[in-house]
Amino acid sequence: MKLELFIVNKIKSGGISGKRLAGPVVKVAVAGITLGMVVMIISMATGLGFKKEIREKIIGFGSHIQVVSYDFNLSFETNPIEQDSLLEEKLKEVPEIKHLQRFATKPGLIKTRDEMQGVVLRGVGPEFEWSFFRSIIEQGDTLTLSEDRASNDILISDDIAGMLNLNVGDKVPMYFFEDQIRARNFTVKGIFNSHLPEFDETFIIVDLRQVQRLNNWEYNQISGYELLTGSFEGITETGMQVSRIVAGHISPDGTMLRTKTIKQSQPQIFGWLDMLDMNIVVIIFLIVLVAGFNMITGLLILILERTNMIGILKALGITDWSLRKVFLTLASNIALKGLFWGNLLGLGFCWAQFWFRFLKLNPDNYFLDTVPIHLSLIHFLLLNAGAVIAIFFMMLGPSYLAARISPVKAIRFE
Known part of the structure; x- marks a missing residue:
């Protein structure tokens, strides 16, 4: 020793x-x-x-990376881009991209007998990744979507349900303002609660086809693509790779595209x-x-x-x-x-x-x-x-x- x-x-x-x-x-x-x-x-x-x-x-509401029109429109009343299978294949080839899904948005107004609330419809397709919303669903279930027919079901937050006294199964009248007021009735399929008031009081999840119809878009027109990556830490580098692909691509209708990461969309948070x-x-x-x-x-x-x-x-x-x-x-x-x-x-x-x-x-x-x-x-x-x-x-x-x-x-x- x-x-x-x-x-x-x-x-x-x-x-x-x-x-x-x-x-x-x-x-x-x-x-x-x-x-x-x-x-x-x-x-x-x-x-x-x-x-x-x-x-x-935050990523559950906005994904890691979005590919949208190059018009720099910062409102939810977006200009459409055409779906492009060639672009989709190129994006899926990026190693860090694990999932690609379409989305579209439309501002509107929910009005019940006693209350009203301004909201944004977030249209999603059958390929939408539901894992995040399944983790925050408090009542009901997520939407069941298909390419064959449009669904009238919606997901609303617990905040909106509380403000407007809505429950699962209730009919919800919504109004949209363009050249003339348009009305649609939806059915509450589920109620979620993320505990983020900025998002809970704003977004309602709905079938992508409904937003396309409300925007007077063709079946192949969307607000953009959402990309989910395997790692948040590499989101900047992945965003740059996606940006290079998008910068050299023009949609079939001649629209130029741009990308934005969730960090760029929500810098303050x-x-x-x-x-x-x-x-x-x-x-x-x-x-x-x-x-x-x-x-x-x-x-x-x-x-x-x-x-x-x-x-x-x-x-x-x-x-x-x-x-x-x-x-x-x-x-x-x-x-x-x-x-x-x-x-x-x-x-x-x-x-x-x-x-x-x-x-x-x-x-x-x-x-x-x-x-x-x-x-x-x-x-x-x-x-x-x-x-x-x-x-x-x-x-x-x-x-x-x-x-x-x-x-x-x-x-x-x-």
Whole structure:
């Protein structure tokens, strides 16, 4: 057994005199690192989970990338483009594109006996990806669509249903304003709730054919294509690839096309979400700082308590580096024990919250009804590696101080 490790084991077991403070100091240091690690894991998991949940909700209403007319019309009363099977095939060949679907929009007005509400019909086809809406449906079911006949069913949000006192199965009169007022009756097939008022109070999901008829479009005219990718992180690069394909393509009717990513469509929301990264970094930095100072204080107390031992060891010829290694090893044992329990408790809490969702939120303030959890392996490993490196470098100072102690003064120290 190496000399440094032998001395460390003796200090930990109390085999070397001066145990009056060692036990409580070690326990406090371990508890501090444990608590700090728990807070860091929970902070990162909830911060990343919040970003992921909000991001998926926004993408559920607008997809990752849209291909639309080049007219820069920012309203929901869009100019049509023609469906193009050649363009669709080219877009599907982009590696990151996992799904392609058509869409069309039409502003309108819902009016019941006592209330009215301005809305936007979002027409979707049989190929529409329903996974997001299935996850937020509270009553009823998603639409059943086919290419053979148009459906009169619609999906409305819980906010609209509450404002207009509507339930599943109710008939809904809607009015559309052009050269003359046009009226249509729809049937509520399902009620969803994303907890995002900006979208819930605006969009109604309807059959694409209904929007085409209301816009006086041909069967092959749409507002554009929506593209779903395999990864949000690469959305900018994928958007550039799609843009290059679209830039060199002209629709059969001569219309030029452009692309826009969800980040470009909703810059204010994604700018707000990006600020969460800075909040997480600041929290983790402060916690590491506090845990590090806690370790420094504990190690200084241990050094002060072992001053006589340090003097005797130096008088016997131990090198400064070996002496530093004693206290660095002792600090490492304390840190590893704290990291172990911190990881165990932090991951245990995240696991319990992920499956049982016992911590609730007010969706009016947080847009979610439970505290979200998301933590990937890479984030977990980076967090632990960062904590180990930070604590190690903060331990170098106290260990250097121990090596600078004079043997004569240390032996006489009481």
